[in-house]
Structures are given as structure tokens and as C-alpha cells.
Amino acid sequence: MSGDAQISRLKPGRRTDIRRENERAILEAAEKVFAEAGFGGATMQLIADMAGLPKANLHYYFATKEDLYRRVVQQIFEIWLDAASSFDDAPGPVEGIGAYIDAKMDISRTHPHGSKVWASEVMHGAPVIQDYLETTLRDWTEGRIAVIQRWIDDGKMAPINPRHLLYLLWATTQHYADFGHQIQTLNDGKPLSDKQWREAKASVKDMVLRGIGAI
Amino acid sequence: MSGDAQISRLKPGRRTDIRRENERAILEAAEKVFAEAGFGGATMQLIADMAGLPKANLHYYFATKEDLYRRVVQQIFEIWLDAASSFDDAPGPVEGIGAYIDAKMDISRTHPHGSKVWASEVMHGAPVIQDYLETTLRDWTEGRIAVIQRWIDDGKMAPINPRHLLYLLWATTQHYADFGHQIQTLNDGKPLSDKQWREAKASVKDMVLRGIGAI
DNA sequence: TCGTTTCCTGACCGTATGGTCAAGGTGAAG
DNA sequence: CTTCACCTTGACCATACGGTCAGGAAACGA
Numbered sequence: 001m002s003g004d005a006q007i008s009r010l011k012p013g014r015r016t017d018i019r020r021e022n023e024r025a026i027l028e029a030a031e032k033v034f035a036e037a038g039f040g041g042a043t044m045q046l047i048a049d050m051a052g053l054p055k056a057n058l059h060y061y062f063a064t065k066e067d068l069y070r071r072v073v074q075q076i077f078e079i080w081l082d083a084a085s086s087f088d089d090a091p092g093p094v095e096g097i098g099a100y101i102d103a104k105m106d107i108s109r110t111h112p113h114g115s116k117v118w119a120s121e122v123m124h125g126a127p128v129i130q131d132y133l134e135t136t137l138r139d140w141t142e143g144r145i146a147v148i149q150r151w152i153d154d155g156k157m158a159p160i161n162p163r164h165l166l167y168l169l170w171a172t173t174q175h176y177a178d179f180g181h182q183i184q185t186l187n188d189g190k191p192l193s194d195k196q197w198r199e200a201k202a203s204v205k206d207m208v209l210r211g212i213g214a215i
Numbered sequence: 216m217s218g219d220a221q222i223s224r225l226k227p228g229r230r231t232d233i234r235r236e237n238e239r240a241i242l243e244a245a246e247k248v249f250a251e252a253g254f255g256g257a258t259m260q261l262i263a264d265m266a267g268l269p270k271a272n273l274h275y276y277f278a279t280k281e282d283l284y285r286r287v288v289q290q291i292f293e294i295w296l297d298a299a300s301s302f303d304d305a306p307g308p309v310e311g312i313g314a315y316i317d318a319k320m321d322i323s324r325t326h327p328h329g330s331k332v333w334a335s336e337v338m339h340g341a342p343v344i345q346d347y348l349e350t351t352l353r354d355w356t357e358g359r360i361a362v363i364q365r366w367i368d369d370g371k372m373a374p375i376n377p378r379h380l381l382y383l384l385w386a387t388t389q390h391y392a393d394f395g396h397q398i399q400t401l402n403d404g405k406p407l408s409d410k411q412w413r414e415a416k417a418s419v420k421d422m423v424l425r426g427i428g429a430i
Numbered sequence: 431t432c433g434t435t436t437c438c439t440g441a442c443c444g445t446a447t448g449g450t451c452a453a454g455g456t457g458a459a460g
Numbered sequence: 461c462t463t464c465a466c467c468t469t470g471a472c473c474a475t476a477c478g479g480t481c482a483g484g485a486a487a488c489g490a
Contacts, residue, residue, distance in 0.1 A: 055448090171390030181340050
């Protein structure tokens with residue numbers, strides 16, 4: 001913050017900025033390439049081209065392809081965890097689950113690549129993030145199940161199985177990112193418009209909140 | 216049908232059987248390998264090993280890796296289409312959608328590999344089955360939307376958006392296959408038992424049928 | 431038995447990939 | 461200006477992969 005807003009695109013100037021900017025560009029390119037080609041199909045050369053750097057430079061910042069991949073997966077996981085705070089500070093399912101659906105649908109629209117990388121990783125048996133599943137994700141899940149169970153006990157929603165509600169929420173919201181291409185094809189080849197996204201969010205919230213007897 | 220039930224595992228005997236048996240073994244191995252490693256990560260060598268054949272033999276039956284892959288994707292698509300008949304011969308949403316959920320959940324349990332291959336293919340932009348999406352899948356979708364709309368018009372369910380209902384159905388049912396590893400990890404590392412699968416199906420049906428105001 | 435079609439497979443090839451390295455460039459501190 | 465840590469990169473390497481092929485084995489029909 002030295003007085004004037006830096007564009008910070010290229011010509012980074014300071015040393016630290018060089019590192020930050022290059023890592024950012026690499027991670028952004030990697031996210032896209034890993035999402036579109038999978039880990040096995042992605043090549044360092046393609047990521048390098050997309051980031052506008054020579055391939056050897058990638059290995060200066062990220063030792064191996066796996067290191068780079070791991071960082072990309074961690075990134076989307078953290079974004080999802082942040083969004084999950086919607087759950088906690090809510091008086092009941094209408095606000096809590098409603099906000100959670102909103103947040104996850106927004107992420108599906110703004111970070112479709114990350115969502116696909118995560119899906120791909122889990123589908124292949126989570127070779128690099130198994131520990132996250134067993135620790136952070138498990139803890140988070142148990143916590144949310146407890147919250148939902150409390151809502152049920154308080155009569156704020158029907159006695160559905162909280163675990164399967166979470167799976168339905170994850171599946172449905174992420175579907176709009178992971179299967180975005182299929183959805184686009186069924187939408188005459190055009191991406192969903194702002195209006196269609198609002199309609200999607202409203203539909204999902206409506207079905208889910210009805211489905212759990214919250215409205 | 217020459218009198219005795221053939222085991223038909225190995226030692227196929229007749230010419231036609233040799234071809235049939237080898238293609239079956241290759242397709243089965245390919246489905247598993249493509250699901251676990253993705254198209255790019257899968258190797259013909261690994262598929263060959265898993266099928267118990269030398270690699271060169273694979274290329275005798277399937278010219279290229281892509282040919283083999285295409286066959287695997289088509290297979291799961293046909294299985295899903297068959298299951299979709301549940302939709303048609305049903306008087307209302309409770310029977311129709313209920314049966315559809317049952318069918319797709321069963322497939323997620325019996326054909327998890329195929330589901331993953333399909334998901335991976337769509338996530339990567341459907342390079343080899345784009346035409347299916349634009350023809351068969353689109354037609355099928357429009358047909359089912361019409362059926363659902365009729366149920367709505369007949370007052371058999373709430374006026375939800377049929378398209379987003381279909382997406383929710385696809386997402387949720389396939390989630391149990393595509394994210395099966397995550398679900399298993401959250402289930403203390405153990406696969407869902409028969410009882411847990413029944414519970415899952417019941418939960419999904421309950422939430423969905425409530426959600427659309429059919430019960 | 432013979433001829434023909436189908437099936438089998440070890441050895442091989444061109445290519446593309448992840449990763450390395452050494453030499454050179456560049457910004458900032460003293 | 462000098463120094464030094466950090467950054468950049470073309471050239472290179474070993475490996476692994478998809479695919480080919482020629483020669484042989486096995487299954488059938490006559």
C-alpha cells in the first residue's frame with residue numbers, strides 16, 4: 001500500500017511480488033489444465049504455456065507435478081471450508097442450509113475448475129488428500145451433523161438423516177460445476193445466464209428446504 | 216445352449232467365444248482402470264495386465280486406446296438409459312421418480328466404475344461423447360421434462376422446475392458412485408453395508424419426494 | 431491331412447513427458 | 461561499483477507410453 005494502486009499484472013518490480021505473481025499465474029493455469037485434462041492428461045508444458053512461462057521455470061517454483069497438483073486441490077478445499085461457515089451462525093435450517101446452498105452454488109460458478117479437480121481427485125481414490133478426508137473433512141462433517149440433529153430435535157425440520165442430507169447438498173451444488181459442460185449442452189450450448197443461475201439456486205433451495213420439512 | 220452350463224471363464228473353446236470372452240475381459244479391466252486413473256493416467260499395459268493378456272493383444276481387439284475408452288463410456292450410458300424406463304410406465308411422481316431413484320442408486324452400487332468414467336468424460340468437456348449429449352441425452356431429457364410437467368399440471372406434485380429436479384436426481388444418485396471413496400472414508404473406511412444402502416436410498420427418496428411435494 | 435482364417439505375442443519404434451542442470455540475467459543492499 | 465541471493469531458461473536426459481509388425485500357434489472347414 002504505497003500510495004498508488006499497482007496493476008501488479010506483469011512487471012512485478014519487487015522480489016516478493018515476482019514470486020507471488022508467478023506462483024499465482026502458475027496455480028491459476030494449473031487449476032484449469034488439471035480440470036480439463038485430469039492429473040494424468042495434464043502436462044507441465046501446457047501449464048507453462050498457459051501461464052506464459054518456460055517449463056523449467058515451473059520447476060523452480062514447484063518441485064514436481066504432484067506438488068503443484070496438491071496445492072491446487074488444497075486451494076479449493078479451503079474455499080469450501082470458508083463457505084461452510086454459513087452453517088454455524090444460523091438460527092435454523094432455512095437460514096443455515098439456505099445460505100450454504102447459496103455459497104456453494106456461487107463457488108460452483110466462480111471456481112468450476114477447482115471443483116472438477118477435487119472431484120477428479122476423490123474419484124481416483126484421493127491419493128494425495130486422503131489425510132484431509134480423514135481429519136478436516138470428517139471433523140467438519142460430524143460437526144454439521146450435530147447442528148442438523150439439533151435442528152431436528154428442536155422441531156425446526158423433519159427427522160431426515162443428516163448425513164445423507166449433506167451428501168445431497170454436496171452432490172447437487174457441485175454438479176453445476178462438475179457437470180457444467182453437460183448442463184451447458186442441454187442449455188442449447190450456452191452457459192447459464194445470470195437469470196438461469198438465480199433460477200437454479202432458487203430451485204435447489206426450494207426442493208431441499210421443502211424436502212427436509214423446513215418450509 | 217448345448218446342454219451343459221459353460222463356465223466360460225477361461226478356456227473358451229469356440230472361436231466366437233474367444234472373441235466374446237476376451238473383449239469382455241478387456242472392457243471390464245478398462246472400465247476399472249479408466250475409472251481409477253482417468254483417460255490420461257490409464258495405460259494400455261495396466262489394462263492388459265488386469266485383463267491377463269499381453270498388451271499387443273489389446274490392440275488386436277481394439278485398435279486404439281480411444282476406441283476402447285469410447286466403448287466403455289457407451290456401455291454405462293446404455294445402462295442408464297435402460298434404467299430410465301422406470302420413468303415412463305408410472306402413474307405419478309411417487310412411483311416414477313421413486314423407481315428412478317431406486318434404479319440409479321442400484322447402478323451406482325453395481326457399476327461405480329462406469330459412473331466415474333462418465334463423470335470424468337463430461338468433466339473434461341465430453342471430447343468423445345459430445346454427440347450423445349446433443350442427441351440421445353437431450354431428447355431423453357426433454358421427454359422426461361414433459362412427463363414431469365404433466366404431473367405438475369395434474370396437481371400430482373408442486374410446481375418445481377423439472378430440469379433442475381433432473382439435475383438434482385442425477386447429481387445425488389451418481390454421487391454415491393463418483394464420490395464413493397469419500398463416503399467410504401466418512402464411514403470409518405468401510406464400504407456401505409446393505410442396510411446403509413437401503414438407508415441411503417430411503418433418505419434420498421424421502422427428501423426428494425417431499426421436496427417436490429409428492430408426499 | 432491340408433489350407434485358411436483367426437488369434438497370439440515378443441520385440442521394436444517414434445514420440446512426448448517429467449525432471450535436471452549449468453550458465454547467465456537481475457534487483458537490491460552495502 | 462561490487463556482491464550476492466534470487467530468478468530465468470535453452471538444452472538435455474532417461475523413461476514410459478501408444479502403437480506396429482512379423483512370425484508363429486491354434487481353431488475350424490473340407
